[in-house]
Amino acid sequence: MSEWQGKTALVTGASFGIGEAFARRLAAEGANVIVTARSQDRLAALAEELRARHGVKVSVVVADLAEDSGPETILRATEGSGQPVDLLINNAGFGVVGDFADLPLAKQQLMIQVNVTALVTLSHLFLQPMLQRRSGAIVHVSSTAAFQGVPYMAAYAATKAFILNFSEGLWAECAAHGVRIQALCPGATATNFQQVAGTAPLRDHSKMQTPEEVVAASLQGLAQNQSVVVSGLANQAMVFAERFVPRQFVTRAAARLYQPFSTRTNAAK
Numbered sequence: 001m002s003e004w005q006g007k008t009a010l011v012t013g014a015s016f017g018i019g020e021a022f023a024r025r026l027a028a029e030g031a032n033v034i035v036t037a038r039s040q041d042r043l044a045a046l047a048e049e050l051r052a053r054h055g056v057k058v059s060v061v062v063a064d065l066a067e068d069s070g071p072e073t074i075l076r077a078t079e080g081s082g083q084p085v086d087l088l089i090n091n092a093g094f095g096v097v098g099d100f101a102d103l104p105l106a107k108q109q110l111m112i113q114v115n116v117t118a119l120v121t122l123s124h125l126f127l128q129p130m131l132q133r134r135s136g137a138i139v140h141v142s143s144t145a146a147f148q149g150v151p152y153m154a155a156y157a158a159t160k161a162f163i164l165n166f167s168e169g170l171w172a173e174c175a176a177h178g179v180r181i182q183a184l185c186p187g188a189t190a191t192n193f194q195q196v197a198g199t200a201p202l203r204d205h206s207k208m209q210t211p212e213e214v215v216a217a218s219l220q221g222l223a224q225n226q227s228v229v230v231s232g233l234a235n236q237a238m239v240f241a242e243r244f245v246p247r248q249f250v251t252r253a254a255a256r257l258y259q260p261f262s263t264r265t266n267a268a269k
Helices: 017-028 040-054 070-077 105-133 154-177 193-197 211-223 233-244 247-261 263-268
Strands: 008-012 032-037 058-062 087-090 136-141 179-185 228-230
Touching: 008 017, 017 032, 017 040, 017 087, 017 211, 032 040, 040 058, 058 070, 070 105, 087 105, 105 136, 105 154, 105 179, 136 154, 136 211, 154 179, 154 228, 179 211, 211 228, 228 233
Parallel strands: 008 032, 008 087, 032 058, 087 136, 136 179, 179 228
Antiparallel strands: none
């Protein structure tokens, strides 16, 4: 029996990818699920399917985490309406690729708003009632990009590094109070992330982890109260190996990988 059977899980960014996989897995394990994103149609279709297939309660909350009001909208529709959240999956986020100085500043600030500010706000709002109940868990979806600087995705990698450090700090704060915190750090995953970020030409989906594999690793790690979960043996080996080489070496290696997306460098050739 899953520990989440009969509990309520809130999943942000649930209309695609890892968020959708979390919603499907948790519903299959008997959890009642609240799915939130901007897409009413996709969420409604997912909710209808999960209700029919698993007989659980699935609620839809349409909210835009790029807006300051987004987290409060979600809180009012859940805890504020008498629906306590036992598990929060802070998955919503996106990336952009290119030269930092040339990418539109507004788009990068929007990314920071969604990846960092909204995540921190949601954590603060939902952690308080969890601590009062002395039970609950929060999963923050970070990335293997959190472990080093990533040229041409510098701001994105920085948001994921923030999430990693933020999660580890909260894990230690909350461990004695019945609430678990996890930073989930997947590598390249077969989702629509690459299309949104613009890195699709660099990636072969057949060699990536599936969202379902990432979710399975996360939930297994959460059951063991692991503060950080790096999904996939190859990703674990990469992160471990980075400890033994100079950080500049790792950053330069990342620069060679992402250099094709630099219009400035390519124009100078």
